[in-house]
Amino acid sequence: MARGINAYPPQVEQPRYNMLDRRIEQEVIPVVNRHGLGLTVFSSLAQGILTGKYNAGIPAGSRAAISNWLDRELTDENIAKVRKLSKLAAELGITMSQLALAWILRLPEISSAITGATRPEHVLSNIEAANIGLDADVLARIEKILANAPDADRQ
Numbered sequence: 652m653a654r655g656i657n658a659y660p661p662q663v664e665q666p667r668y669n670m671l672d673r674r675i676e677q678e679v680i681p682v683v684n685r686h687g688l689g690l691t692v693f694s695s696l697a698q699g700i701l702t703g704k705y706n707a708g709i710p711a712g713s714r715a716a717i718s719n720w721l722d723r724e725l726t727d728e729n730i731a732k733v734r735k736l737s738k739l740a741a742e743l744g745i746t747m748s749q750l751a752l753a754w755i756l757r758l759p760e761i762s763s764a765i766t767g768a769t770r771p772e773h774v775l776s777n778i779e780a781a782n783i784g785l786d787a788d789v790l791a792r793i794e795k796i797l798a799n800a801p802d803a804d805r806q
Contacts, residue, residue: 661688663762668692670701670736670751670797671729680760689762695755696748696766700724703737703747728799735796745783748773752780754793 653660664683666675672694683690696702698714698721705715705725715721733747740750748766755764768774785793 660686663689663691665691665693665765667694668755668761669695669697670754670793671697671724671732673797680758683760688760690760691763691765692755692761693765694767695764696751697724697729698767700729700733701736701747701751703733703740705730706734706737732796732799736793739789739792739796743783743789745779746776748777749780749783750785750793752777753783753785754790756781757785757790 664679666679668675668690669692675690675692680690682688699705700721704710704713709715709725715725736750737747740747743750745753752764752766755761766773766777768777
């Protein structure tokens with residue numbers, strides 16, 4: 652459409668995307684791939700849920716402790732998934748955050764991921780995710796966990 656009116660075409664789209672919110676995979680990712688666009692995704696750590704910080708409950712002073720806007724995502728099902736993913740990350744010798752970010756960055760359509768880091772050490776740790784490759788076996792294990800496959804916790 653932009654080309655039809657001699658305008659600059661879009662170069663990037665900024666959707667929400669993470670292991671717990673994968674809605675863009677069916678329609679958005681194929682379209683940006685077809686048109687050569689990049690995605691700068693936000694909420695890549697699901698407001699901290701994918702860091703593992705809620706695995707043992709809601710820490711005092713956390714976003715979930717001071718507001719209710721995480722209630723919809725901070726479910727028993729999601730926490731169970733993150734606990735299993737955290738075990739996998741530990742097996743790989745990486746943090747849960749690094750696993751979640753490496754999983755996002757595996758896609759060629761993802762140009763960058765907004766992490767919302769709150770401390771310098773978080774930024775430094777998150778940067779390492781760009782250097783982590785996830786092989787087919789690890790990706791299959793992640794997929795089983797995210798799909799709630801019955802044998803996901805036996806891996």
